[in-house]
Amino acid sequence: MSLTSASPLEAAQSAKSASHILATLSADARNDALTAIHSGLTAARDEILAANARDLELARKAAADGQLSQSLVSRLDLTKPGKWEDMLKGILDVRGLEDPVGRVTLRTQLDEGLNLERVTCPIGVLLIIFEARPEVIANIAALAIKSGNAAILKGGKESTESFVAISRVISSALENTQVPNGAVQLVTTRDVIPQLLALDKYVDLVIPRGGNELVRYIKDNTKIPVLGHADGLCSIYLDSSADKALAEKVIVDSKTNYVAACNALETLLVQESALSTHLPGVATALAAKNVELRCDAASKAALANTPGLNIVDATEEDFNTEFLSLTLAIKVISGLSEAITHINSHGSHHTDVILTSNKEDAETFMNAIDSAGVYHNASTRFADGMRYGFGTEVGISTNKIHSRGPVGLEGLMIYKYKIRGGGQGAGDYGEGKRQYLHQKLPWE
Amino acid sequence: MSLTSASPLEAAQSAKSASHILATLSADARNDALTAIHSGLTAARDEILAANARDLELARKAAADGQLSQSLVSRLDLTKPGKWEDMLKGILDVRGLEDPVGRVTLRTQLDEGLNLERVTCPIGVLLIIFEARPEVIANIAALAIKSGNAAILKGGKESTESFVAISRVISSALENTQVPNGAVQLVTTRDVIPQLLALDKYVDLVIPRGGNELVRYIKDNTKIPVLGHADGLCSIYLDSSADKALAEKVIVDSKTNYVAACNALETLLVQESALSTHLPGVATALAAKNVELRCDAASKAALANTPGLNIVDATEEDFNTEFLSLTLAIKVISGLSEAITHINSHGSHHTDVILTSNKEDAETFMNAIDSAGVYHNASTRFADGMRYGFGTEVGISTNKIHSRGPVGLEGLMIYKYKIRGGGQGAGDYGEGKRQYLHQKLPWE
CATH class of the missing domain: 3.40.309.10 (Aldehyde Dehydrogenase; Chain A, domain 2)
Known part of the structure; x- marks a missing residue:
């Protein structure tokens, strides 16, 4: 993970490059990275909670001045009973999920020696914009790495110290793994959201995790597909x-x-x-x-x-x-x-x-x-990913394409078609020439 | 099908209402509508070809003046060998495809008497914007009805006479079926594309069928998801x-x-x-x-x-x-x-x-x-739907979400989650209360 003082453009470019490497890593390599993150966070508990205490102190002052809601202060607090443990357990839960990459979902013999396969693969670069909860960063990093996607994370300013501390640990944990450095980028500079939302050449999907206003603002201000919902009526x-x-x-x-x-x-x-x-x-x-x-x-x-x-x-x-x-x-x-x-x-x-x-x-x-x-x-x-049995949830979507309802790892995947041939051309087929077999083959 | 002198907004609203009825029709009801369209077009051959001849005459003049390309004139021509027959056969081919609606793709027992199902369903309202080929209207109407989606069609002005003739026939054919009148709307008034692209409240997916410029213009001017590709490098x-x-x-x-x-x-x-x-x-x-x-x-x-x-x-x-x-x-x-x-x-x-x-x-x-x-x-x-064995192709997508590569009927579907319970509340579950079973059940 990069602790970017990098510009949004640099972060996005480096995430894109990293995504192309991530897409080729084995499940073991991705799982090993999650193990490393889990160990790193476990070891760095005191340091992270100290950073969180600094965020909390500022937030409590702001709340006392009436500038911040009490519920936001409460969401910030990593020392609330069970929160730290849940964060760590969440990483292992994600590691334990079935590998979503490389699943064959269609196999057709087009001709002898010409085979078509549809295979699940990562979407590419995710931009995740979220509000206060600092534990989300570990959760999202785990989901992104497991699914082979690179992620750019933009968190709320109230949890900056906690974010930076957690991401520093994740970054050093990833150094001894095959996951490239640019795979998870934390953007901490302020006011970068409009710039990030304009990078549709590099960012493939935006996932806002926050209130209606945030989601609506994002949907109205980007050409990148947005996974989520503004309203729940x-x-x-x-x-x-x-x-x-x-x-x-x-x-x-x-x-x-x-x-x-x-x-x-x-x-x-x-x-x-x-x-x-x-x-x-x-x-x-x-x-x-x-x-x-x-x-x-x-x-x-x-x-x-x-x-x-x-x-x-x-x-x-x-x-x-x-x-x-x-x-x-x-x-x-x-x-x-x-x-x-x-x-x-x-x-x-x-x-x-x-x-x-x-x-x-x-x-x-x-x-x-x-x-x-x-x-x-x-x-x-x-209506909830945990209740549906999906494990960790990325969010709930009211989109009419791609993913709808509670979204787990599956929503972070797309597919590609692979053909393995022996030199065939389209010109070999047609009237008076070879005919396609289109023989459906089993794939499970 | 409505021959709308209706405004784009009226067309979209009426398509949306129709989509909610279409979503509840049986496969037989949708297939019967395709049969009716096929019979109607077969009977109206002379009338449609006469309309097409009027389009062709204008187009040939424009081509002679250098205002239209010869290849566009050629694409307009419904009397080219095999074209009319292919159009009719295409409708029957689509009718013969497996029903894409209501396929169960996940089934989980959440608890005794509380069952979750993921079921394929239509996306809703499609906006299809295409250039000259008049036969596409029959093809798209067939795909839309088969998949339970309503469609708003906006064709190129060069084929207006052919479009109107074909849609008049389709409209009267649908009158004796369960498919509602607003399910397929033809918009013939000029310069309505920007208005249509703004109707993201009613239109769920835009499918441009045409050259790079058309696709790029559409992608740059709408918040509605666009299925397709601008470039093929x-x-x-x-x-x-x-x-x-x-x-x-x-x-x-x-x-x-x-x-x-x-x-x-x-x-x-x-x-x-x-x-x-x-x-x-x-x-x-x-x-x-x-x-x-x-x-x-x-x-x-x-x-x-x-x-x-x-x-x-x-x-x-x-x-x-x-x-x-x-x-x-x-x-x-x-x-x-x-x-x-x-x-x-x-x-x-x-x-x-x-x-x-x-x-x-x-x-x-x-x-x-x-x-x-x-x-x-x-x-x-x-890289082609026919060659992949998908039957009729809606287009080829380079999107990173939903549908990618050649897109057949599957690309016109989304899913919904159904739960059938016996009065359970989320408050019944948790520590010291009932536990979720999350028992995966077979679904095929």
Whole structure:
């Protein structure tokens, strides 16, 4: 890893060169590098935590002056119980994942002695822009090396000291491995993001890890593909055939399990015929968790006799809002078809749920909703790489191409086609000449 | 299909709505629509060819005035032998392809009664911008419907009459099918491309089918992902261990089989030690096909005693040029490592070839070259969907995400995650609570 005082352009060029070497390294060589990083970090614990303490001191002062949020200070802290150990374990977890490079995904005999293969390979150079969490740098370095990609890292300024300390350790750990020096670059100079986003000749994919504003800014300011999501406006459609206790539980979990998450519930659509049967119970369960209900006229009327609720009149804007707080917009609709139309036009194509006991309706909903995750009778909060069983997660994508939903190592791969021949030309084939066999061969 | 006098925005909105219906149609419903289109076009042959004749008449006049190239006139002509029949057969070929929608590609039991599935689904709305060939409209309509995607088509103005006639037939054919009217939109009004490229809220993927300039313009003027390639600067590295006859044949085929293609050879890198043994024979074979050689000093010197060549001194720019003509740039390099560096920095990441009898070097080359196609001892011209056995081709991509190389139906698909549960919440899992099973299940 380079501790670049290098310019963004130099960092990107050197990452590109390194990516071409990384692409040829064996799985063992890449895994050995992860082992070296793990050992290096283990040995340098005190030095890194001392650097982190300096970041924390500044951050606490800024927080006391009201310039920084308390939650950011908390995210900075590497001494929080389990955080350091999780960071180290994460590197070994990534090392233990199946090698994503060089997997054959198609094999066709074009002709005798002319064979086509499709093989997974790294994308090239990743630009990862993230906010405060200093442990992310180790995690991302591990994912990048495992997947054979070079990475340029740009972290938030609040964790600069921690980043520099961690990357110094990683850098020296990599020196005795086959992974080239330019493979992981840390850019610490300020205000370089616009320059980095312009380097589409060298950077193949941008992965922002941070809030909506950061992601939206990046998407609006680069021609490089961006993997991620700006919004997480998740909805649940509550059908009148749903089991009542099930509905209450899933809605409460989706809304309150972690309100600041992108996969938290923001809009509840209630079928008209479920208004008197289901909504009062759901609203009471939400009120017990201190959820404010932004109700349209019909749902407000249906709740008029339910005590203990915190109801506010909904505006149109509430149905386009990702609250990220204990607030839920509630709208009454006629049924499935209106639910689909509403979610496809108001949602953010992240994760949406139908609660129903009608399996056919559930399948229709899951096929028609244009989102990365479509669930039947389960919480929106399951939209997560760890919960899906993917191991470490790079992020959650609402893109319509490449990777969608929670993205693990697979999302950092592309493929190439290899042909092995014996001197064939395209001119050898055609009418009156040789014919293609196009014989599919097994590949696993 | 709508014959839109509609605005681009209206077309895009209506395509988006249609895409949500298309995504729920069965394979039979989509195939029936292709059958209907095939029958409709078969019955309307005379009417369409009459419209095409009107386009041709105008084009021939423009060509006579020097305002249009003769090759464009030729591409317009639907009466060229086999063209009409191929267009119709193409629709049936697409209908016969395996259904790409709803294929399960991952299945994991998260817990008892909580199951995760990854399922292929359409991307949504495609914007296809193409130049003169009127038969493409039928081809693209078939691919879009088969893959469950809605499509907005914008064709070149020279084929307007043909487009309108074909789309009128397709439109009326679709009326008796389940495919909604907005699923295929033809936009014929002029100067709408910039407006269409701004509709990233509705359009999910742009596919330009045309020359470099069109593709480059589109890539530079939209935030929507673009599937395709602007350049095809393909290279061959000739190693001194290569079989001489094989090298001559592959190089001649790559350069001369079809010079205007994106997969034609543009740069030949010759290993220094192959200068006297291989280059004269290769140059003589190329001269026999009237290829002009743009030689660097070392290759020019090596060819000084070879008669009958057309040699021009190469400039630096020649090694960054896609000639698309009977011209080849030739450079002498020390060996494999320099070849890799040259191709990765000067090439366009389309298709590159090593000619060698050393298998280890071939594998190194194929892993290290950052291109969609990497071949050993075979012509660059094999980079083609038909030759790969993919059936109809949407285009060739040099993207590093989603689809790379020749793209068939698969490139028009993305996936979504479905979870089927029984009321589980994320809060049910964790320390002291339920644990995820993450049991991989078979899916084929």
